[in-house]
Amino acid sequence: MMNPMNSIKESPLFKIANPNSIAIFGASNNSASMGSIMLSSLLSIEYEGAIYPVHLKEEAVQNLKAYKSVLELPEVPDLAIIVLPTHIVCETMEQCGRKGIKHAVVVSGGFKEVGKEGKSMENELIEIAHKYGMRFLGPNCLGIANPHHKLNPTPFIYEGLPGFIGMASQSGSFVTQMFDYLDRLGLGFSTAFSVGNEANIDIIDCMKYLGACPNTKVISMYIEGIKDGKAFVEAARTIIPHKPIVALYVGGSEAGKRAGFSHTGAMSGPDRLYDGVFRQSGVIRAQSVTELFDYCWALSSLPRNIGRNVIVQTNSGGPGATAADTIGREGLKLPALSKKTIDKLAPFIPHTGSINNPVDITFSRNQMDFYTNIPEILLEEKNADMLMIYFLAPTNMIKNVLRKMGVPEGELNKNLNDMVRKNTDAFAEMLENHKKPVIGYTYSSIQEPFIRALIDRGVPVFPDPKRAAKAIGAVIQYGQVSEKIKSTLTN
Amino acid sequence: MMNPMNSIKESPLFKIANPNSIAIFGASNNSASMGSIMLSSLLSIEYEGAIYPVHLKEEAVQNLKAYKSVLELPEVPDLAIIVLPTHIVCETMEQCGRKGIKHAVVVSGGFKEVGKEGKSMENELIEIAHKYGMRFLGPNCLGIANPHHKLNPTPFIYEGLPGFIGMASQSGSFVTQMFDYLDRLGLGFSTAFSVGNEANIDIIDCMKYLGACPNTKVISMYIEGIKDGKAFVEAARTIIPHKPIVALYVGGSEAGKRAGFSHTGAMSGPDRLYDGVFRQSGVIRAQSVTELFDYCWALSSLPRNIGRNVIVQTNSGGPGATAADTIGREGLKLPALSKKTIDKLAPFIPHTGSINNPVDITFSRNQMDFYTNIPEILLEEKNADMLMIYFLAPTNMIKNVLRKMGVPEGELNKNLNDMVRKNTDAFAEMLENHKKPVIGYTYSSIQEPFIRALIDRGVPVFPDPKRAAKAIGAVIQYGQVSEKIKSTLTN
Numbered sequence: 002m003m004n005p006m007n008s009i010k011e012s013p014l015f016k017i018a019n020p021n022s023i024a025i026f027g028a029s030n031n032s033a034s035m036g037s038i039m040l041s042s043l044l045s046i047e048y049e050g051a052i053y054p055v056h057l058k059e060e061a062v063q064n065l066k067a068y069k070s071v072l073e074l075p076e077v078p079d080l081a082i083i084v085l086p087t088h089i090v091c092e093t094m095e096q097c098g099r100k101g102i103k104h105a106v107v108v109s110g111g112f113k114e115v116g117k118e119g120k121s122m123e124n125e126l127i128e129i130a131h132k133y134g135m136r137f138l139g140p141n142c143l144g145i146a147n148p149h150h151k152l153n154p155t156p157f158i159y160e161g162l163p164g165f166i167g168m169a170s171q172s173g174s175f176v177t178q179m180f181d182y183l184d185r186l187g188l189g190f191s192t193a194f195s196v197g198n199e200a201n202i203d204i205i206d207c208m209k210y211l212g213a214c215p216n217t218k219v220i221s222m223y224i225e226g227i228k229d230g231k232a233f234v235e236a237a238r239t240i241i242p243h244k245p246i247v248a249l250y251v252g253g254s255e256a257g258k259r260a261g262f263s264h265t266g267a268m269s270g271p272d273r274l275y276d277g278v279f280r281q282s283g284v285i286r287a288q289s290v291t292e293l294f295d296y297c298w299a300l301s302s303l304p305r306n307i308g309r310n311v312i313v314q315t316n317s318g319g320p321g322a323t324a325a326d327t328i329g330r331e332g333l334k335l336p337a338l339s340k341k342t343i344d345k346l347a348p349f350i351p352h353t354g355s356i357n358n359p360v361d362i363t364f365s366r367n368q369m370d371f372y373t374n375i376p377e378i379l380l381e382e383k384n385a386d387m388l389m390i391y392f393l394a395p396t397n398m399i400k401n402v403l404r405k406m407g408v409p410e411g412e413l414n415k416n417l418n419d420m421v422r423k424n425t426d427a428f429a430e431m432l433e434n435h436k437k438p439v440i441g442y443t444y445s446s447i448q449e450p451f452i453r454a455l456i457d458r459g460v461p462v463f464p465d466p467k468r469a470a471k472a473i474g475a476v477i478q479y480g481q482v483s484e485k486i487k488s489t490l491t492n
Numbered sequence: 493m494m495n496p497m498n499s500i501k502e503s504p505l506f507k508i509a510n511p512n513s514i515a516i517f518g519a520s521n522n523s524a525s526m527g528s529i530m531l532s533s534l535l536s537i538e539y540e541g542a543i544y545p546v547h548l549k550e551e552a553v554q555n556l557k558a559y560k561s562v563l564e565l566p567e568v569p570d571l572a573i574i575v576l577p578t579h580i581v582c583e584t585m586e587q588c589g590r591k592g593i594k595h596a597v598v599v600s601g602g603f604k605e606v607g608k609e610g611k612s613m614e615n616e617l618i619e620i621a622h623k624y625g626m627r628f629l630g631p632n633c634l635g636i637a638n639p640h641h642k643l644n645p646t647p648f649i650y651e652g653l654p655g656f657i658g659m660a661s662q663s664g665s666f667v668t669q670m671f672d673y674l675d676r677l678g679l680g681f682s683t684a685f686s687v688g689n690e691a692n693i694d695i696i697d698c699m700k701y702l703g704a705c706p707n708t709k710v711i712s713m714y715i716e717g718i719k720d721g722k723a724f725v726e727a728a729r730t731i732i733p734h735k736p737i738v739a740l741y742v743g744g745s746e747a748g749k750r751a752g753f754s755h756t757g758a759m760s761g762p763d764r765l766y767d768g769v770f771r772q773s774g775v776i777r778a779q780s781v782t783e784l785f786d787y788c789w790a791l792s793s794l795p796r797n798i799g800r801n802v803i804v805q806t807n808s809g810g811p812g813a814t815a816a817d818t819i820g821r822e823g824l825k826l827p828a829l830s831k832k833t834i835d836k837l838a839p840f841i842p843h844t845g846s847i848n849n850p851v852d853i854t855f856s857r858n859q860m861d862f863y864t865n866i867p868e869i870l871l872e873e874k875n876a877d878m879l880m881i882y883f884l885a886p887t888n889m890i891k892n893v894l895r896k897m898g899v900p901e902g903e904l905n906k907n908l909n910d911m912v913r914k915n916t917d918a919f920a921e922m923l924e925n926h927k928k929p930v931i932g933y934t935y936s937s938i939q940e941p942f943i944r945a946l947i948d949r950g951v952p953v954f955p956d957p958k959r960a961a962k963a964i965g966a967v968i969q970y971g972q973v974s975e976k977i978k979s980t981l982t983n
Contacts, residue, residue: 032896035855041892110844141844158888172810178884182935225813251817288821289958290814290935319663322716323781326742330779353601353632364526393669397649401532405523444673444781467780 009213013136013202016104018147018192018210020079022051024071024102025154026093027084027109028062029054035108035156036084037063043154053078070096077101082144082154087111090140091125098133105130106154107139113198114141127200135201142197143173146180146190149216155195157181164189165218166297167211169204171196175223175290182290185447187456188298191216203228205236212240218301221293222248222284226270230278237282242487245300245479246284249293250275283482285475292471295463299472302461303438306480308386310336311473312379313359315391316371321359324389324442324466331470335359336384345378368420372428380435389469392443392462394451421450429458440473442466500704504627504693507595509638509683509701511570513542515562515593516645517584518575518600519553520545526599526647527575528554534645544569561587568592573635573645578602581631582616589624596621597645598630604689605632618691626692633688634664637671637681640707646686648672655680656709657788658702660695662687666714666781673781676938678947679789682707694719696727703731709792712784713739713775717761721769728773733978736791736970737775740784741766774973776966783962786954790963793952794929797971799877801827802964803870804850806882807862812850815880815933815957822961826850827875836869859911863919871926880960883934883953885942912941920949931964933957 009015023043027036040063043052053074054062061067068074071081071093081097083090083105090109097105112123123140130137138144146153148163157177161184170176173195183189192214194207204222211220220240227233237246252270279286285300287293311333315321325335335358338346346356349370355361362375379388399420400413408416432439441462443452452462463469500506514534518527531554534543544565545553552558559565562572562584572588574581574596581600588596603614614631621628629635637644639654648668652675661667664686674680683705685698695713702711711731718724728737743761770777776791778784802824806812816826826849829837837847840861846852853866870879890911891904899907923930932953934943943953954960 032893038889038893041896115843156889157886158892160888170810172808172813174808174810178808178811178886178935181886181888181937185937223810249814251813289818289956291956291958317663317665317669319661319665319714320669322663322742323740327780352606395648395669395672397651397672398529398647401649402523402529405532444669446672446676465780465782467782 012210014210016079019150022078023080024053024078025082026055038156039154042158045158046151046153048151071100081105084108094129103135105137106144110141112140123200130201137201139197143195147192161189165191165301167191167217167220168193169207170223171225172223205232209236219297220246221297224248224250225252234282237284238486241283241483247287247296248284249287283486295468295472296475298461299476303476309333310386311389312385313389315359316362320391321361325359327467327470331474342382349375368424372424373431380437387437388439390441392441394445394449396449421454425454440469442469503701505701507570510641513569514571515544515569516573517546529647530645533649536649537642537644539642562591572596575599585620594626596628597635601632603631614691621692628692630688634686638683652680656682656792658682658708658711659684660698661714662716663714696723700727710788711737712788715739715741716743725773728775729977732774732974738778738787739775740778774977786959786963787966789952790967794967800825801877802880803876804880806850807853811882812852816850818958818961822965833873840866863915864922871928878928879930881932883932885936885940887940912945916945931960933960
């Protein structure tokens with residue numbers, strides 16, 4: 002078995018993702034330029050290493066001492082970030098090489114993806130790197146974000162918490178534009194790579210890095226085309242036994258193929274071919290960005306080997322029935338409750354409710370019935386592998402009730418927050434005493450205080466039971482493929 | 493051709509959805525009781541008719557004069573709403589009948605859905621109504637919401653605007669719990685019915701009412717089981733030529749079937765049977781609540797007969813490629829741009845962008861290029877039937893740029909709001925001059941100011957291109973089925 006910490010330090014990406022010092026080319030005091038925006042993101046996340054802006058004219062760039070040439074820097078920085086017009090990129094790489102810099106991110110576009118002349122400049126870039134033993138991401142990429150290292154030299158500010166989803170993406174947008182997307186789900190990136198044209202470091206290198214990265218629990222990938230299918234399969238198969246990989250591949254349809262080519266010049270192949278590659282490698286395929294991160298969410302929150310038997314707990318008949326229906330359609334099962342469970346539930350369920358699966362508790366005056374007493378009984382049900390709970394969390398309704406109970410307007414939020422904390426803490430504590438997983442679903446906003454508090458306590462709550470059921474399906478699929486791959490390994 | 497206004501007034505539901513006066517049973521000064529909560533919703537929406545709480549002991553209920561008996565009311569109210577313990581419901585209906593009340597909503601549960609004894613009470617209720625010529629919704633329902641009439645005696649406050657989506661639902665939750673759901677999408681109900689056990693008025697009556705309702709542009713239905721398939725098909729076929737119907741049916745899977753039965757006692761049937769019923773009737777089937785309202789959104793925003801040729805406009809390669817891919821998979825087409833369009837676009841697209849379909853404009857300094865100049869050219873493309881635009885709308889990034897440009901902190905929001913208004917007004921104005929529809933997609937929050945402003949100007953913006961493409965598919969399907977049904981009608 003490989004030692005992940007050794008393997009990560011040997012990765013060409015280690016210094017790119019964990020640099021102690023950075024030279025940045027293209028940042029200035031013109032706040033609208035791409036390089037300036039990227040530097041300001043890096044400052045905003047409070048990067049702790051040294052930053053050396055290189056600028057021909059300025060003495061200082063965004064309050065940092067600037068240097069006329071990379072050759073003048075007081076040390077050899079771990080990483081160069083190049084955000085310059087295409088025609089001066091090669092020259093700059095050459096100077097970085099002479100300085101002794103070994104790692105770079107080339108953000109500039111205008112290379113292979115724009116045609117023949119760009120392709121020849123890209124070849125030159127590759128040769129320069131080879132000459133100096135440099136490794137680089139790009140060109141035509143947004144580079145890297147590693148919030149655990151307070152590193153984010155991308156055009157978007159990283160405002161969420163460091164997370165546990167790794168990303169290797171053939172689109173910079175699916176790095177940067179997902180910061181906010183993931184934050185809204187209470188998630189975040191461990192480390193994310195935008196690979197661009199993959200002239201030197203490719204998406205497989207990124208996947209391997211993330212496989213070894215201790216902050217990464219699950220790897221997400223956005224793929225427009227893989228150059229070396231065999232290498233992809235081999236690399237993925239070493240990772241899958243340790244952590245799941247989920248991929249969104251968009252090159253399979255005629256339309257997707259054309260779009261991908263004009264984007265990064267990637268060569269895509271027929272859908273069936275990629276289905277085969279993913280199946281062989283044990284990678285789980287998502288069909289949309291929504292599915293990609295839904296699957297990552299479930300895969301990083303739920304245990305590895307779960308069964309298909311789901312009990313649904315609801316306080317509304319309709320949402321219970323939609324969950325039951327979608328569970329049936331997505332290949333999961335709704336087991337009957339055992340006599341023992343039914344007897345234990347009886348005191349908690351009114352006659353208008355249903356002691357069945359779904360368990361419909363309708364209205365319960367004691368919120369602890371909903372948050373602990375009933376789920377506790379259900380988690381002990383021997384016929385069930387997991388529990389799926391409908392969370393309604395109508396903040397406004399609760400506020401109105403508090404208002405009617407005479408709580409003064411100024412104290413409503415405090416009362417509500419206390420209630421949220423008390424209920425969700427009790428729920429989280431109960432979960433700790435049980436090995437069976439719980440997944441939530443809701444039609445309310447994920448940002449409702451109750452929902453968000455549950456999410457922040459590690460309970461995934463999906464905005465539709467269908468999304469929850471499909472995500473559970475991905476976890477089950479991962480359990481199967483990882484076992485299968487493990488069984489074929491000879492160590 | 494029927495006259496909708498005549499037909500709506502003949503509906504047993506007309507006075508239920510548009511009452512000028514209401515007697516309510518079960519509301520009190522105990523703010524936690526269901527009846528009290530429902531009355532307070534009715535007060536909160538500022539219902540303009542007379543409200544008569546009937547209460548054995550209280551002089552006043554929630555500051556309204558209360559009456560000991562319905563027989564004492566100063567007039568015969570249009571509607572009785574009964575939220576009482578099961579065993580006194582029949583007696584109360586009897587008194588309402590004697591008073592001359594012709595319409596009721598029976599919210600109370602504990603009837604057919606709980607077994608034999610409940611079934612016999614439900615029969616008694618049916619007989620009483622018959623004796624007095626009364627029509628009623630329920631029992632075991634949440635009744636009615638008609639925000640256009642400022643009518644909402646349900647347990648949830650209606651805080652959004654009156655909308656144009658009709659709802660006939662075998663779950664009260666999919667009336668009340670959707671108020672907030674729809675509001676978050678900038679949508680709202682025209683009129684929504686929770687039918688409960690359908691002892692007297694059934695879901696087909698509701699569908700017919702909504703078919704005739706002038707505020708309703710599209711009808712949504714939540715179905716656990718239809719009693720009279722033939723009557724459903726006949727009624728739907730008269731409506732479809734005028735307005736679309738979208739249904740979520742959950743009784744088809746074994747699991748869904750069981751859940752539905754314990755919920756409303758509905759008898760469901762195999763999926764295939766319902767697929768046949770929906771196909772014959774021209775009803776579009778949704779597979780989740782998300783799809784149900786996505787389809788309604790597109791069906792109420794886009795023209796009836798649209799083609800499959802979609803141009804995608806994006807400023808990011810990855811999101812463009814995901815849209816292109818999903819368009820291919822969902823049966824839509826990405827036509828090539830004509831020479832004329834390419835020539836007109838050329839001055840607006842930088843060399844790192846792509847004049848292709850998707851049109852990738854990458855970064856544009858002039859926001860009007862994105863909001864009017866480029867879409868205007870694309871809407872004139874003869875090969876295209878519609879335009880799908882990726883909206884990123886990174887509010888925080890724009891605020892940061894404004895900040896760097898020296899806009900004082902206190903003026904940031906005003907500046908941002910002005911920018912939102914200017915751009916989205918110009919966009920909406922441009923759309924008015926073109927007949928081709930535009931649909932948006934985003935991975936940002938729908939509540940981002942730019943997105944929400946577009947939505948409020950009538951542009952649907954879906955949180956994933958897959959959802960957008962599926963919703964366009966529903967509109968195309970509707971165009972086909974409505975033409976087919978029209979062609980078989982003999983008038």
